Amino acid sequence: MEMWFSEVHTPDVKLSIRTNRQLYFGKSDFQDIAVLETQGFGKVLTLNGKILFSDADDFVYNEMVVHVPMAVHPNPKKVLILGGGDGGVAHILVQYPEIEQIDIVEPDEVLVEVCRTYFPEYSPGLDDERVTIYNQDGLRFLRSIEADYDLIINDATDPFGHTEGLFTKEFYGNAYRALKEDGIMVYQHGSTFFDEDESACRSMHRKAFQSFPISRVYQAHIPTGASGYRLFGFASKTYHPIGDFKADQWKARQLKTEYYTANLHVGAFMLPKYVEDILEEEEKKK
């Protein structure tokens, strides 16, 4: 049997992956969830037909949203992950012994259980004793918090749909308030290559730039993402991602990685001209 899953990047561009079988399909209160066994990308988890992550390239995303801020913040103890019910981000975070508390706010209980079953390699990120999972809406959770977290990782994927609230102007203001006076937030920033994605990317940067004193964008190569390219935001109250980067301290930890290195940390902030131009245009807007 020839079976292909297609990730629709734009109405005119799609990435198709040969699929052996559908391991799981179910509907939660929030979304359709599927797990596919593919050739080329291993197991793939989709939400409403869009790839959330794949075995083959999830390490890029997880490492880039964790190691970049962790190598900058001098003393991170308390971390909030918005979304992240798969455990992928948390299973990198638990490698840092100085972290005392990790709160995961994931509205979709079903997603957590599906990932526990089909992606057991991430379950250390859900089962570590420092981790608490709250099945709540992220924006609502955030509204009650003040000066409490050292690091917020916004793992929400989509400026539309049920995670829309995590991309609003209100969200950036609430995230700012929920962080301690030297807190950092990182967030996925989409891609700029296709015209269809550009306005969401512009809007995110404008909101972060207006809400935080330091707001920088960094990049990684994620093959299943639109155009294979993903941007991330680094929004911070005090620390600069390069000026306050503690390369030697991070290297001394000798953490095993597949994508991130202290060298790549620096290079990830060196962006193509067309991306720089887009970001600078937004920075000039009121």
Added chain:
Amino acid sequence: MEMWFSEVHTPDVKLSIRTNRQLYFGKSDFQDIAVLETQGFGKVLTLNGKILFSDADDFVYNEMVVHVPMAVHPNPKKVLILGGGDGGVAHILVQYPEIEQIDIVEPDEVLVEVCRTYFPEYSPGLDDERVTIYNQDGLRFLRSIEADYDLIINDATDPFGHTEGLFTKEFYGNAYRALKEDGIMVYQHGSTFFDEDESACRSMHRKAFQSFPISRVYQAHIPTGASGYRLFGFASKTYHPIGDFKADQWKARQLKTEYYTANLHVGAFMLPKYVEDILEEEEKKK
């Protein structure tokens, strides 16, 4: 009508692009050549059904193989392009007034004519008075040359098929001999993400590393390439791509770019861990 062109990245992964119409199809002595008008990537040129370049992302490749060595070599006068019959690389090179001679060795005359017709924006790269086009085999051309070029750009795309000779151990030896004592060669280095591409990439680095005193690899994001990620090789007799990089001199030229910046030049050599590991393994082999 729904028409989709599929770029087959591996037997299990393909990128599909909505296509309005086929503007040209022809068979030369070397290959099938087609020009498609697509949504999302503009005009696309394919050779034997594989994308050579597209309107939407060709600037990345062209800028990265030209500006990187040109910002390192202090006095480049004579350049050889192997392949490059489309004029894309040459149309960036002709922006440098100090270059006195550009030799393009492109065996396929038909390809040159098709590109003149359908991609006239590149024709300054073919028609500049410093440019000579030789319709010959690249490896054969190179065999007769000694200590003659400051820069060789190997624009050949495929370690298989009629350009196979430009990926052999003999080729790297001949390229070394054809360069002046401080010459540089850059070449496309494929991608490492898919297992299917990894061995060709390893083999290229091993040969370059054994043939040149300085051999470094750099990266760019090219959406139509396999996994959206492309590596390039920088093989050099004297100059180091970072140690001898003349950032301020390059910036003073005020060349207009869309991808390359002096900052990105540095970041492009900061590679993911899994790529570094592959390259280091090859460097240890005899």
